[in-house]
Each structure stands twice: as C-alpha cells, then as structure tokens.
Amino acid sequence: MSISRRNVLFGVGGALVAGAAGGGAGYAIGRGHEPEPPPDPGAAAEPKYRSRPDLRTLPDVTITVPAAGTVAGSIFLTPASGAGLWGPLVVDETGQPVWFRKVADPATVAIDLKAQVYRGKPVLTWWEGTIGGTGGQGVGQGEFVIADRAYREIARVRAAGTEQADQHDMVITPRNTALFWVYDPIPYDLSALGGPADGVLHDGVIQEVDVATGEKVFEWRAKDHVGLDESYAPLPQGDAAHLPYDYFHANSVGLAADGNLIVSARHTWACYKIDRRSGEVLWRVGGKKSDFAVDERTAFSWQHDFRQRRDGSWGLFDNGAGITEERDYSRGLVFTLDETARTATFVAEYVHPDRLSAPTQGSFRELADGGSFVGWGQMPHFSEHHPDGTVRLAGHLPPDNQSYRAYKAEWTGTPADQPALGLRVENGGVVVSASWNGATGVARWRARWGTQPGALNGGAVEEPRSGFETTLRIPGTPEYVVADALDAGGAVLGTSSAIPVRV
Known part of the structure; x- marks a missing residue:
C-alpha cells in the first residue's frame, strides 16, 4: 500500500474547521473556493490606511485591559479567518500594527510568528502553507520562513525528503539547526484497536535540519516509542475508517535545559523528554503512562506548548478541552517535576479574566520578569500576567479570527523599503x-x-x-x-x- 501526504491531505475550503479524523480537534483553516466579494465602494473610498490601501481588511486588535507594569516588547500574531488578509502580524501594546506581510501564494495561511536567533542575530520566523486534511485535521503542508530585521527573507526551512513541514512548531537551536514536526501517513494494521487491518496511521516525526544546507541531522518517530494505547483519540469510524488515525498529534518541540528534547502530544495528554542522541523517551508526564504522580491541580489535557522555564519548572497551555471537555476553562499551567521522587507538583495557573475555554490551539510563555504571556488559540485573545497571575494587559482579534499562538518579545525592525x-x-x-x-x-x-x-x-x-x-x-x-x-x-x-x- 503506497501512501503519500498528498493522497490524504488537502487544503480545507471555507471558514474555520475544528476536528480531526478519529475525532481529534485541531487547527484547520483555509481559503474558501469562492472568490472574495468585491470591495464595498464606501470602504474603497475610505481605506483604513490611506498610505497603505492594500491593508484594507487587516483585522483590528482591541485592547481590553490597557498595559500597566508590562515588560517591553511587541505582540506577535498570525490572524486567520474565513476572509480578509492572511499573514504574520506584529502589533504594539495599544493594538496598533507595527508590521504585516500578506502570505505569499500558493500558501493559504501563515502560522506561529515569533522572534528567534539565527547565527547570533535576531530574526523573525513563521510557517507558510496549507492546513487541513481529510476529516478537518489540524495538519500542515508547508515550510518555515526566516527573515532578518529588514524583513528580508534569508532562508526557508523545508522538511528533508518528500514530506512537508507541519505548522505546529519550529525552534532554531544554538547549533543553527531547526527542530520541527512532520505528520507522516503510513500504512498500519489497526485491527488490534478495532480498526481496519489496512488502516493508516499519522506518525509524528521530529526532524532536525541544518538551516543553511537543508541536511537532516536527526529524526525521531513517535510510533517507535509511544504506543497507540496511550491515545485518548478515538479511531476513525464508518466511511472515515481508512483516514489517518491521528493518535499522537504532536504540537510542540523544544529544548530542555540539559539539551534534550521536550515535546507535547495533544492526543495522549502527555509531554515527553527525549534523549537528543538515542531518541529514547527519558520520561513522560501526564497521560495514561505518566512516569510522575500527577495531582489533581496539575493534571492537564489536550495541551499545547510545553516548555521549561528559567527556574527549572515547567509550563504549558492546558486547553482542558478538545475531543472531550475535562475542565471548564483553559489556563497557563506551571508545575515542578521531582525526577528522583517522580512527583509533579502544582505551582501556579494563569487564567483569562473571562475564564476562556479554548478547545484548540494556544500558547504559554515566560517573560523576562517571571511573568507570562498567553495566547488563547481558538479564542482570538491574548493576555499578559504578572508573576502572581494578575492580568496587566489583555486584548483580542475580531471574533471571527483566531491566532494559533501569540507571543510577546522585544523586536527592532529596520525595513529595507521606503515609507x-x-x-x-x-x-x-x-x-x-x-x-x-x-x-x-x-x-x-x-x-x-x-x-x-x-x-x-x-x-x-x-x-x-x-x-x-x-x-x-x-x-x-x-x-x-x-x-x-x-x-x-x-x-x-x-x-x-x-x-x-x-x-
């Protein structure tokens, strides 16, 4: 049985779609097949920005909690909706645009704009491509863009081999390599789980690629280390039985303080630490086979964006909802891990003033002063919190938008073009x-x-x-x-x- 990603993935037409083959909720969005309606004559006569009429449909960012005691920095978003402009967007603390670039054809959407460092210099990175798939899976086919302070493209990071890079995450390492995911559909006997013997499995594949050369220097496959019995995602059923079973649904990859890999898998409700050289799973926290005793306050589900914080603690965005609803609100979660006693201990949670629940997407990152910045994913909100959890800035995109993640970081831009x-x-x-x-x-x-x-x-x-x-x-x-x-x-x-x- 020969399967390629192109056989099983396609761009989703229409507006926002949440869901996956096998019931997995993910990020799925694409341009509709219908042409956009002609500009309203009144809108054309009164463009939003007279100096840039091409930004006519750039979405407004509304600030609901004005900045007070915040850390310095700009806010990084990738607005996406069923209509309008698509691309990476930087705004200031008042919600005013700083920089926007329309996504380049033939890509349909941009995802995960953030500031990183490449070859010792600040850069912006984001993903461009098509997101969707049979059954509405939040699976991407595309590549990552790296741009310098002048917003000039200096590199594109592509998956090695015939596959394309998934959108969920890309981290530039101190080695000037890029870590990211590939969703690889492979033939798989699912009969032991009640599925077809000639079924299809979505394998979560980490690739580490040298940015300059495109050479693959490391690869890790979830199916070789994580059993299908760890998944909380049901098998595709009926007419969808031969769609890829997204048992793992990887959505973040990064580096622990010791240089090993840390990843989040939404559909196993677990985060994993992986040996950078051997690929061995050193431990897993959460899910059905946790190596740590997890108390009720620390328990998480359908999560995103697993990271180690500067003091050695761990943080993630706990959606608390997805295929099922386990919690009535989402949160940024901080906990510690005692690797000797094998215990996980709750430290803090960061909650939106409106106690938002985000069934898909989301991000949670530490700021320089120990505070945190939260992107609320499917709910088009972001918030900045003091270390004690109180909110010191909050805002949102229009209700028909979403931004897979939201970040805050200091950024200096010097465009190469003219005013x-x-x-x-x-x-x-x-x-x-x-x-x-x-x-x-x-x-x-x-x-x-x-x-x-x-x-x-x-x-x-x-x-x-x-x-x-x-x-x-x-x-x-x-x-x-x-x-x-x-x-x-x-x-x-x-x-x-x-x-x-x-x-």
Missing part, C-alpha cells in the same frame, strides 16, 4: 498620511513640499508618530509632497518618494 505616503486635498489644504510598515524606531513624521521632486523647499510640518499611520496637514496645494520618518533625536531614518498632489 509610504497617501495624499488627499481637503478644505484648501493637503492631508498627508504617512506610514512605514515594520519600522520600530520612528518617533516623529515630517512632511515637506515644493514645486518639483528635487526642490521641496516650500515648507515643512511635523507631528509625533500616532500609531501605524500618522496624519499631517499642509496649508495650500503644493505640487509635490514627501514624508520623512524621524527618530527621537530628529535624525532621518527614511524618506518616501515625492508624490504629486492631484486636485
């Missing part, structure tokens, strides 16, 4: 709209004008930067206008093209 400029004549003057997608150092904007592009000495006005786009007003109607982006000291960071004023 953008929009002009309109109004009440005998010119309204100037200026923006610079991705620039983080702009403190003020200056508009200059004149009779020729090379002779803009007719005058100048300045305004403090006010969000993604800043408005300035020029008296009269000059022939040409240009905008300068200024830093806090007044130095010019970038200048737009000179644009003619059309009355």
Whole structure:
C-alpha cells in the first residue's frame, strides 16, 4: 500500500474547521473556493490606511485591559479567518500594527510568528502553507520562513525528503539547526484497536535540519516509542475508517535545559523528554503512562506548548478541552517535576479574566520578569500576567479570527523599503498620511513640499508618530509632497518618494 501526504491531505475550503479524523480537534483553516466579494465602494473610498490601501481588511486588535507594569516588547500574531488578509502580524501594546506581510501564494495561511536567533542575530520566523486534511485535521503542508530585521527573507526551512513541514512548531537551536514536526501517513494494521487491518496511521516525526544546507541531522518517530494505547483519540469510524488515525498529534518541540528534547502530544495528554542522541523517551508526564504522580491541580489535557522555564519548572497551555471537555476553562499551567521522587507538583495557573475555554490551539510563555504571556488559540485573545497571575494587559482579534499562538518579545525592525505616503486635498489644504510598515524606531513624521521632486523647499510640518499611520496637514496645494520618518533625536531614518498632489 503506497501512501503519500498528498493522497490524504488537502487544503480545507471555507471558514474555520475544528476536528480531526478519529475525532481529534485541531487547527484547520483555509481559503474558501469562492472568490472574495468585491470591495464595498464606501470602504474603497475610505481605506483604513490611506498610505497603505492594500491593508484594507487587516483585522483590528482591541485592547481590553490597557498595559500597566508590562515588560517591553511587541505582540506577535498570525490572524486567520474565513476572509480578509492572511499573514504574520506584529502589533504594539495599544493594538496598533507595527508590521504585516500578506502570505505569499500558493500558501493559504501563515502560522506561529515569533522572534528567534539565527547565527547570533535576531530574526523573525513563521510557517507558510496549507492546513487541513481529510476529516478537518489540524495538519500542515508547508515550510518555515526566516527573515532578518529588514524583513528580508534569508532562508526557508523545508522538511528533508518528500514530506512537508507541519505548522505546529519550529525552534532554531544554538547549533543553527531547526527542530520541527512532520505528520507522516503510513500504512498500519489497526485491527488490534478495532480498526481496519489496512488502516493508516499519522506518525509524528521530529526532524532536525541544518538551516543553511537543508541536511537532516536527526529524526525521531513517535510510533517507535509511544504506543497507540496511550491515545485518548478515538479511531476513525464508518466511511472515515481508512483516514489517518491521528493518535499522537504532536504540537510542540523544544529544548530542555540539559539539551534534550521536550515535546507535547495533544492526543495522549502527555509531554515527553527525549534523549537528543538515542531518541529514547527519558520520561513522560501526564497521560495514561505518566512516569510522575500527577495531582489533581496539575493534571492537564489536550495541551499545547510545553516548555521549561528559567527556574527549572515547567509550563504549558492546558486547553482542558478538545475531543472531550475535562475542565471548564483553559489556563497557563506551571508545575515542578521531582525526577528522583517522580512527583509533579502544582505551582501556579494563569487564567483569562473571562475564564476562556479554548478547545484548540494556544500558547504559554515566560517573560523576562517571571511573568507570562498567553495566547488563547481558538479564542482570538491574548493576555499578559504578572508573576502572581494578575492580568496587566489583555486584548483580542475580531471574533471571527483566531491566532494559533501569540507571543510577546522585544523586536527592532529596520525595513529595507521606503515609507509610504497617501495624499488627499481637503478644505484648501493637503492631508498627508504617512506610514512605514515594520519600522520600530520612528518617533516623529515630517512632511515637506515644493514645486518639483528635487526642490521641496516650500515648507515643512511635523507631528509625533500616532500609531501605524500618522496624519499631517499642509496649508495650500503644493505640487509635490514627501514624508520623512524621524527618530527621537530628529535624525532621518527614511524618506518616501515625492508624490504629486492631484486636485
């Protein structure tokens, strides 16, 4: 029996889909097959950003708990909905866009935008591809993008061999390798579980690939180390019986403090520590075969984003809901592991003010001061918490959106392109709209004008930067206008093209 991912995966048409073959809830989203409706004439006349009319449908981010006592940083999202623009999005603490890039065709969606380090320099990484699959599984076919501070693509990370990289996670290691997952559908006899003898299994495969060369340096397969009897996901039934059984559903991979691998498997309700060299499972916490005694407050289910924190404790996003509902709210969970006594001890939980329940997706990350940042996955919310769990910032995308994860990190962007400029004549003057997608150092904007592009000495006005786009007003109607982006000291960071004023 010959099976390839292309035989069993396809992009999901339409809006948001949650679910999986075998009942597994995951992330599944894609563009519909119907063309987008034409722009509303009123909306076209009044674009959201006059300097960037191409961002007409960029979703708004609403802040519900204003920032107070937060750590410095920008917020990283990958908004996804049944309509509108798709791509990685960075916003500030007020919800204003900092940078957005539309996902490049033929990909349908971008996932998991975050700041990382590659070859000693800060970079942005995200996944592009198609998510979906038979039965609505949250399984991806795509590749990871690495971009520098100027937002120039410097590498693409692809799976070695014939497979494509899954979207759930990618970590750049100190070795300048990339760790990520591949969902590999393989022929498998499922009769012992009541399924078909000629069934199909989705094997969770970790690949470690050298970013520069694409060479595979390590591979690990779940089926060789984790039994199907550990799964909480039911087998596909009836007409779906020959769809891949997603028994494991890997959704995070990372490094422990000792350099070994740590992973999360949603469908076994367990997290695993794996020997980096041999692939042996050193321990598992949670699930049916936990090596640790887990108390009621620490017990988790359908989880995401397993990480080790700086003090040696462990954190994850406990969905508490998926195929079944085990808890009436999701949470960021912190616990300790005593590897000698083999006990897991509850430390803290981080809960949204609205006690949200996220059946799919989600993230939970430690911040520099010991606080935490939570992305609420299927619920399009994010929140920042003090170390004691109290909320110091919260916001959300529109209700018809979701963001697989949400992060906060310091980021400095210096775009390679020019600032953008929009002009309109109004009440005998010119309204100037200026923006610079991705620039983080702009403190003020200056508009200059004149009779020729090379002779803009007719005058100048300045305004403090006010969000993604800043408005300035020029008296009269000059022939040409240009905008300068200024830093806090007044130095010019970038200048737009000179644009003619059309009355």
